[in-house]
Amino acid sequence: MPEASPGADRATPSAPEAPAAALEELRAGADGVQVDIGAGGFPAIQRVSRQRLKGPGGRVAILAGARTPFAKSGSELRELDAIDLAGIAAAEAVARSGVDPSEIGAAIFGVVIPPLDGPNLGREAVFRAALPSSLTGTTVNLACASANRAITTGVESILQGEHEVVLAGGAESLSNVPLQFGRAAAERFMALSKARGLGARLSILASFRLRHFAPVPPAIAERSTGMSMGEACEKMAKENGISRRAQDEIALLSHRRAAAAEAEGRFHSQVVPVFPPPKYDRVVERDNGIRSNTTLDALAALPPVFDRRYGTLTAGNSSPITDGGAALVLASEKVARSLGRAPLGFVRSFAYFAVPPGGQLLQGPAFAVPLALERAGLTLGDIDLVEMHEAFAAQVLSNLKALASRRFAAAALGRGEPVGEVDLERWNVNGGSIALGHPFGATGGRITLQLLHEMNRRGVELGLISVCAAGGHGLAMVVERE
Numbered sequence: 001m002p003e004a005s006p007g008a009d010r011a012t013p014s015a016p017e018a019p020a021a022a023l024e025e026l027r028a029g030a031d032g033v034q035v036d037i038g039a040g041g042f043p044a045i046q047r048v049s050r051q052r053l054k055g056p057g058g059r060v061a062i063l064a065g066a067r068t069p070f071a072k073s074g075s076e077l078r079e080l081d082a083i084d085l086a087g088i089a090a091a092e093a094v095a096r097s098g099v100d101p102s103e104i105g106a107a108i109f110g111v112v113i114p115p116l117d118g119p120n121l122g123r124e125a126v127f128r129a130a131l132p133s134s135l136t137g138t139t140v141n142l143a144c145a146s147a148n149r150a151i152t153t154g155v156e157s158i159l160q161g162e163h164e165v166v167l168a169g170g171a172e173s174l175s176n177v178p179l180q181f182g183r184a185a186a187e188r189f190m191a192l193s194k195a196r197g198l199g200a201r202l203s204i205l206a207s208f209r210l211r212h213f214a215p216v217p218p219a220i221a222e223r224s225t226g227m228s229m230g231e232a233c234e235k236m237a238k239e240n241g242i243s244r245r246a247q248d249e250i251a252l253l254s255h256r257r258a259a260a261a262e263a264e265g266r267f268h269s270q271v272v273p274v275f276p277p278p279k280y281d282r283v284v285e286r287d288n289g290i291r292s293n294t295t296l297d298a299l300a301a302l303p304p305v306f307d308r309r310y311g312t313l314t315a316g317n318s319s320p321i322t323d324g325g326a327a328l329v330l331a332s333e334k335v336a337r338s339l340g341r342a343p344l345g346f347v348r349s350f351a352y353f354a355v356p357p358g359g360q361l362l363q364g365p366a367f368a369v370p371l372a373l374e375r376a377g378l379t380l381g382d383i384d385l386v387e388m389h390e391a392f393a394a395q396v397l398s399n400l401k402a403l404a405s406r407r408f409a410a411a412a413l414g415r416g417e418p419v420g421e422v423d424l425e426r427w428n429v430n431g432g433s434i435a436l437g438h439p440f441g442a443t444g445g446r447i448t449l450q451l452l453h454e455m456n457r458r459g460v461e462l463g464l465i466s467v468c469a470a471g472g473h474g475l476a477m478v479v480e481r482e
Helices: 020-028 082-097 121-128 146-159 183-194 198-206 229-239 244-263 296-300 333-338 365-376 393-404 406-413 443-458
Strands: 060-067 106-110 136-140 165-172 322-332 345-354 385-388 462-469 473-480
Touching (some): 020 244, 020 393, 060 146, 082 106, 082 165, 082 322, 106 121, 106 146, 121 136, 136 146, 146 165, 146 345, 146 443, 146 462, 165 443, 183 198, 229 393, 244 393, 322 333, 322 443, 345 365, 345 443, 365 393, 365 406, 365 462, 365 473, 385 443, 393 406
Parallel strands (some): 106 136, 106 165, 385 462
Antiparallel strands (some): 060 345, 165 322, 345 473, 462 473
């Protein structure tokens, strides 16, 4: 995704301008959101009136967690790969949890573009964090929800009684994306490795052309449609009536709230300082994408990125390409109680849903959220704080519109009433991915950790997480305190 909007790195945050256009569109224009449910509609089989996530040891607790600072690709963390970032976060999370490392049953990590020399990030994180080598490691990939998938897989293993303690998280180093050669070059390299005799090798070498050495970078696009996330979201913005002004207002909220949280030290208990190689003589302690002094005028001046003539998505209202890692320690309630201190919280319910990639690609959360709430036996009005991944401001507004829409509820969800309007005063109160950055594999860990810390700081009981992901996926999870 594109770089964030320009501005000073460190400045005293000023009061955010009121999101007037965003609120107007969410309230007056909610029913204008497109209904795109695919051929099968909303599957009733997934609807569960109450989901009691209790296993042999009770509920699943989130004991502790940690993340690295999030840094824009090519900047302060460029010398660290995904294994380094995952290992740093993992070691700190385990240390903060109070559990004996030998009690951890599994390490599950998410990554979207793994290192070529260590594709099983879960296992490599075990070694990098100096955890017992008997600890098994597994890697999952659900695009931007990869860390969420790692967390919920850990939850499931604890509920089933397979493990009592699980280390889960994710990482991404978009500064170190592995490049590959095209098929023609790959075939020649394979033939060269099998050739016998100098003549055969020279013949193959002579067949190489300069074009064969052009690298093929990983595509951040849907294979089924050929559209990138930004292009798909631009389409959503047009179809759902999302204005440029409303998008910029959401971006401004993200930066201003993140700047205020940083200035007040709210991220200090979540972020582990990192000393990057090769000299290890400097420390990175803060996220470097926050722009505390950006304004609506500055955001409005930025050109569209994905549709340069008619588009509304810009570098300023999209999440930047970022490096970072995050990890959490999960445990059965029985183990959590034995430690003699309150965990950050408990997982009450979760749900996944997928929509057709050719339609509203990033609208999965609008379906996953009502499922997770229903499984928890709650309504949106019961939720104290909402933490939503901000891939793009247009994606945020599209999903918020759908949740507030009576028409969407009836046509897509089969409900007589809308899920509800999300109060922006309880939504992403410490900023989100637009300001903090989006390391694909780590964002779900950051969101979970950030929400739980804020719930504890405020003394509130219920929180809701939502994440959109490539392939049309959506994740929602409800967490609770005591």
